[in-house]
Amino acid sequence: MNNKLTIVVPCYNEEQVLPETVKELGSVLEKMISDNKIDSSSKILFVNDGSMDKTWDLIEKYEEKYNYVTGLKFTRNYGHQNALFAGMKVAAKKSNLIITIDADLQDDVNAIPKMVDKYLEGYDVVYGVRNSRDTDTFFKRKTALAFYEIMRKMGVELIPDSADYRLLSKRTTEGLLDFSERNLFLRGMVPLVGYRSAKVYYARKERFAGKSKYPLKKMLKFATNGITSFSTVPIKMIMGLGILIVSVGIILFIYSLIMKFTHHTSGGWTSLIISIWLLGGVQLISLSVIGEYIGKIFTEVKRRPRYRIEKDDYTKKN
Numbered sequence: 375m376n377n378k379l380t381i382v383v384p385c386y387n388e389e390q391v392l393p394e395t396v397k398e399l400g401s402v403l404e405k406m407i408s409d410n411k412i413d414s415s416s417k418i419l420f421v422n423d424g425s426m427d428k429t430w431d432l433i434e435k436y437e438e439k440y441n442y443v444t445g446l447k448f449t450r451n452y453g454h455q456n457a458l459f460a461g462m463k464v465a466a467k468k469s470n471l472i473i474t475i476d477a478d479l480q481d482d483v484n485a486i487p488k489m490v491d492k493y494l495e496g497y498d499v500v501y502g503v504r505n506s507r508d509t510d511t512f513f514k515r516k517t518a519l520a521f522y523e524i525m526r527k528m529g530v531e532l533i534p535d536s537a538d539y540r541l542l543s544k545r546t547t548e549g550l551l552d553f554s555e556r557n558l559f560l561r562g563m564v565p566l567v568g569y570r571s572a573k574v575y576y577a578r579k580e581r582f583a584g585k586s587k588y589p590l591k592k593m594l595k596f597a598t599n600g601i602t603s604f605s606t607v608p609i610k611m612i613m614g615l616g617i618l619i620v621s622v623g624i625i626l627f628i629y630s631l632i633m634k635f636t637h638h639t640s641g642g643w644t645s646l647i648i649s650i651w652l653l654g655g656v657q658l659i660s661l662s663v664i665g666e667y668i669g670k671i672f673t674e675v676k677r678r679p680r681y682r683i684e685k686d687d688y689t690k691k692n
């Protein structure tokens with residue numbers, strides 16, 4: 375049997391939850407090893423994404439205490455998606471199956487053995503899908519729903535209510551690592567790799583401790599990135615908007631001409647103001663959409679490294 379599993383856990387200022395995370399993930403891992411489901415050399419890989427608190431010290435402490443705990447340290451904060459990517463890249467060299475999960479225990483760890491079962495049945499990708507969003511606020515639920523709907527309309531296949539909690543086989547991970555884009559949106563990329571996929575349902579819980587690292591501003595940035603990285607529909611929408619505005623303009627033009635000759639209206643101040651503001655607004659929106667794409671081309675063309683690893687204990691320990 376060679377079913378070596380690596381659980382990749384991105385961590386950014388997670389000192390408050392880490393002890394519990396190690397405990398829970400550790401017991402799930404040990405149970406699966408004793409059940410002979412996975413290889414005894416399976417690991418948990420914590421990717422420290424430039425935490426400012428004691429997260430890395432804790433990871434090092436647990437590395438000494440538990441043979442199955444390993445760590446990867448970034449030189450600074452590179453973001454959740456990059457942390458996942460780095461963890462998968464390192465892990466793919468040594469393991470056959472990789473599970474990614476957040477550090478805050480919002481995703482039920484009991485879904486892990488179920489994911490592994492699906493893998494053993496022959497699936498390459500197993501998505502963790504939330505069957506309830508009770509713990510999310512009304513606002514987050516609604517915005518998330520709208521986001522999936524918009525993405526679907528734009529032709530991007532996402533698995534609704536699945537985030538970055540999933541199992542990937544080695545070959546799927548390798549397929550994912552071939553994507554060279556810098557602006558990562560992993561949950562949109564995974565379905566593009568192909569292979570057979572399955573779903574495992576779980577209930578999403580409250581964060582065990584600490585605060586969300588995705589405040590509204592970061593969430594919006596993530597959503598825009600998802601759209602502009604995967605779709606050129608917004609560019610095409612500018613054209614449609616332009617046609618619409620011009621049509622309204624033509625109607626207004628005819629209307630004002632008729633009014634001028636039949637009612638002797640003075641001024642035309644209203645229509646002037648309306649058109650100036652309307653057109654100004656439309657132009658600004660259009661420019662910002664174009665700017666978004668140009669900005670993206672700019673960052674992609676630079677081909678900057680996604681992250682820099684300061685310490686890689688995973689490769690050392692395997």
Ligand code: UDP
Pocket residue numbers: 383384385386387388423451452453454457475476477478480585586587588
């Ligand atoms: N995270 C990270 N880098 C960041 C932000 C977040 O590695 O810059 C990690 C974080 O430690 C957690 C996961 O990404 O393990 C998800 O973040 P969080 O739970 O704060 O997001 P939410 O669940 O609120 O969407």
Ligand code: MG
Pocket residue numbers: 476478480581586
């Ligand atoms: Mg969370």
